[in-house]
Amino acid sequence: MRAQFVLSEIGIGLRRNLTMTIAVVVTVAISLALFGSGLLIRAQVEAMKDFWYDKVEVSVYLCGESSQAATCGGAAVTQQQRDEIQADLEAMPEVDTVFYESQEEAYAQFREQFEDSPDLVENVTAEALPESFRVKLEDPTQFAIVASAFAQRPGVEEVQDQKALLEGFFNVLNKLQLIALIIAGVQVVAAVLLISNTIRVAAFSRRRETGIMRLVGASNLYIQLPFLLEGVLAGLVGAGFAAGALVAVKAVLVDGQLRPNFPVIAFIGWSDVLAILPWLFLTGMLLAGLSSFVTLRRHLRV
Amino acid sequence: MIRLEHVTKSYPTSTRPALDDVTVEIDKGEFVFLVGSSGSGKSTFLRLLLKEEVPTGGHVHVAGKDLHKLSSWKVPALRRSIGCVFQDFRLLPNKTVSQNVAFALEVIGKPRSVVDKVVPEVLELVGLDGKGKRMPDELSGGEQQRVAVARAFVNRPMILLADEPTGNLDPSTSVGIMKLLDRINRTGTTVVMATHDAAIVDSMRRRVVELSDGRVVRDQSRGVYGYGA
Numbered sequence: 001m002r003a004q005f006v007l008s009e010i011g012i013g014l015r016r017n018l019t020m021t022i023a024v025v026v027t028v029a030i031s032l033a034l035f036g037s038g039l040l041i042r043a044q045v046e047a048m049k050d051f052w053y054d055k056v057e058v059s060v061y062l063c064g065e066s067s068q069a070a071t072c073g074g075a076a077v078t079q080q081q082r083d084e085i086q087a088d089l090e091a092m093p094e095v096d097t098v099f100y101e102s103q104e105e106a107y108a109q110f111r112e113q114f115e116d117s118p119d120l121v122e123n124v125t126a127e128a129l130p131e132s133f134r135v136k137l138e139d140p141t142q143f144a145i146v147a148s149a150f151a152q153r154p155g156v157e158e159v160q161d162q163k164a165l166l167e168g169f170f171n172v173l174n175k176l177q178l179i180a181l182i183i184a185g186v187q188v189v190a191a192v193l194l195i196s197n198t199i200r201v202a203a204f205s206r207r208r209e210t211g212i213m214r215l216v217g218a219s220n221l222y223i224q225l226p227f228l229l230e231g232v233l234a235g236l237v238g239a240g241f242a243a244g245a246l247v248a249v250k251a252v253l254v255d256g257q258l259r260p261n262f263p264v265i266a267f268i269g270w271s272d273v274l275a276i277l278p279w280l281f282l283t284g285m286l287l288a289g290l291s292s293f294v295t296l297r298r299h300l301r302v
Numbered sequence: 303m304i305r306l307e308h309v310t311k312s313y314p315t316s317t318r319p320a321l322d323d324v325t326v327e328i329d330k331g332e333f334v335f336l337v338g339s340s341g342s343g344k345s346t347f348l349r350l351l352l353k354e355e356v357p358t359g360g361h362v363h364v365a366g367k368d369l370h371k372l373s374s375w376k377v378p379a380l381r382r383s384i385g386c387v388f389q390d391f392r393l394l395p396n397k398t399v400s401q402n403v404a405f406a407l408e409v410i411g412k413p414r415s416v417v418d419k420v421v422p423e424v425l426e427l428v429g430l431d432g433k434g435k436r437m438p439d440e441l442s443g444g445e446q447q448r449v450a451v452a453r454a455f456v457n458r459p460m461i462l463l464a465d466e467p468t469g470n471l472d473p474s475t476s477v478g479i480m481k482l483l484d485r486i487n488r489t490g491t492t493v494v495m496a497t498h499d500a501a502i503v504d505s506m507r508r509r510v511v512e513l514s515d516g517r518v519v520r521d522q523s524r525g526v527y528g529y530g531a
Contacts, residue, residue, distance in 0.1 A: 222409055
């Protein structure tokens with residue numbers, strides 16, 4: 001096998017078909033960029049789960065003087081109720097730790113959280129905020145057991161699961177991921193058709209050469225390899241652009257915009273991006289290689 | 303070297319078979335003219351030898367191989383032992399004479415050292431020494447056909463198939479090509495040539511196989527083109 005010969009054939013083929021090659025590269029790049037985005041979104045969801053599921057708590061809010069809930073009976077929680085609730089919470093096997101937050105502590109945290117909005121802080125007093133038990137569960141998915149045990153108890157205003165707030169956000173991300181993957185799938189179909197058409201045109205424009213190659217006894221591999229490598233090369237270049245796009249998204253959007261504005265949220269790191277890139281190149285190569293191979297079997301038979 | 307046993311070839315689009323129960327045996331080193339009018343089956347005959355077509359019935363043996371049993375990945379090896387020349391030369395217009403001949407060696411993976419040595423030799427053999435750097439369109443028809451013969455012969459095949467090699471050439475140029483094919487034949491290469499050219503067949507006095515409507519109607523050693531034709 002003469003590498004120089006094969007390489008020069010590839011160069012000739014790509015130049016003769018420049019517009020088609022560009023179309024293939026662009027389609028593959030878009031398809032793989034969306035595919036990669038889907039994977040990045042999944043990595044983002046996982047990163048947030050890892051970060052938050054350790055920290056999410058179930059909040060058992062206790063009745064205050066102005067509580068409207070039926071379980072409060074229009075009165076604040078009594079000392080006895082409070083002690084019983086705490087004892088029962090600590091006795092539950094699902095519960096890891098219980099932490100009591102008084103109205104003053106809640107107010108302090110509220111002021112810290114909204115220090116940029118002094119108007120809001122001025123209008124709220126410590127009495128307006130509920131005292132609560134912050135409950136950390138052994139397994140954050142076991143919220144329902146705690147909720148059913150305490151939601152109807154006298155002195156409990158509301159049981160709130162922070163995980164439910166996160167889940168809404170995760171749902172949005174998962175839908176985004178699904179949309180990205182669906183568009184990627186459509187683009188994959190377009191890429192396969194384009195590659196197969198490009199290879200067909202290339203095979204047709206070089207039928208004189210391939211005809212002579214067949215006559216003098218060149219092997220199938222020798223005849224088909226330049227075409228196959230042309231497809232794979234276009235696929236790899238497309239994957240390269242897709243990889244560049246993902247790196248740019250991570251650097252400009254995630255690190256440049258999102259991270260400074262949402263410092264409390266855990267974002268994907270470079271290791272997540274680097275883990276995805278090999279898959280892009282592998283997918284691009286297989287996509288182009290397989291569609292070229294199938295086309296060649298139909299159009300360049302010995 | 304070549305043996306056809308009761309070979310029939312029908313194409314699905316035609317009611318009459320292109321070859322009908324053809325039995326021919328050609329020995330090593332023979333020079334055979336395949337004559338007959340257009341559509342008599344000459345081209346199909348040659349294509350069967352290359353396994354470009356598969357017979358509908360009967361057996362084709364080439365260079366000791368039964369082509370029916372030859373698996374498809376061994377077809378390239380078969381074709382390396384057969385050289386081909388055509389009426390329309392089939393040269394690559396964007397390559398020089400040398401590159402055209404070298405192409406046949408490169409695509410079967412011969413190393414550059416062999417190519418550099420063999421190509422000038424074969425160009426000299428066909429009478430084109432010194433014209434290696436010319437482009438095909440700078441050459442006359444006869445010279446272009448010599449390039450095609452050089453390409454077919456550069457790999458020293460056992461068999462040379464020629465499909466009307468003089469069909470596009472004037473009579474005096476044709477004589478030159480025939481002398482070249484005769485010289486190649488004298489090196490021990492079996493030559494099978496399909497032709498319409500009565501003058502050439504008559505002057506060479508070699509074996510003649512005549513096909514008509516896909517049947518062998520005459521097989522004559524030291525024959526002429528036709529009795530009445």
